[in-house]
Amino acid sequence: MNRFPTQLKKIRKEQNITQDDLASQLFVTRQAVSKWESGDSTPDLNNLIKLTDIFNVSLDNLVFGTEHDTKVDTSEFVFDPKHNRYVRRLGKMNFWDFLSGYWWAVLAIVFVIGFFSIFWTGR
Structure with a gap:
């Protein structure tokens, strides 16, 4: 029909x-x-x-x-067709939203800082 x-x-x-x-x-x-x-x-x-x-x-x-x-409040949420759901717009992201979405970037930054601190201190 x-x-x-x-x-x-x-x-x-x-x-x-x-x-x-x-x-x-x-x-x-x-x-x-x-x-x-x-x-x-x-x-x-x-x-x-x-x-x-x-x-x-x-x-x-x-x-x-x-x-x-x-x-849906379109000023705060936008439809994500890849996951077929509404997600929060990136402009209103707080620290915890950033960590949950970009945990891999935070982990990479910590790894790089740790690597260079070992390299420069000579240990």
């Missing part, structure tokens, strides 16, 4: 956007938007992401019609 065409049409009409307006925002033809809404074709991934930005809805809501109760 493909819910995307009905969801696209429903959300577009709720926000009072015409097919022409939507097509001009996506740099596609009105016929392409019409085909998406009729189910004859589907937009590529780039256009799906642009649609979520235009309508200010989640991809799950646009494609499947599902709503999630969980709201």
Whole structure:
């Protein structure tokens, strides 16, 4: 069951956007938007992401019609597609977050300092 065409049409009409307006925002033809809404074709991934930005809805809501109760604070978290989860933005990192994420760098620095202290003291 493909819910995307009905969801696209429903959300577009709720926000009072015409097919022409939507097509001009996506740099596609009105016929392409019409085909998406009729189910004859589907937009590529780039256009799906642009649609979520235009309508200010989640991809799950646009494609499947599902709503999630969980709201993510996008000023503090960003989606990591590699691990399929939200992670804290690096700008708000504290010391313990740094250690947990870059333990290997801290270990390498301690090793280098220890190596050079042995080398220079002659022991």
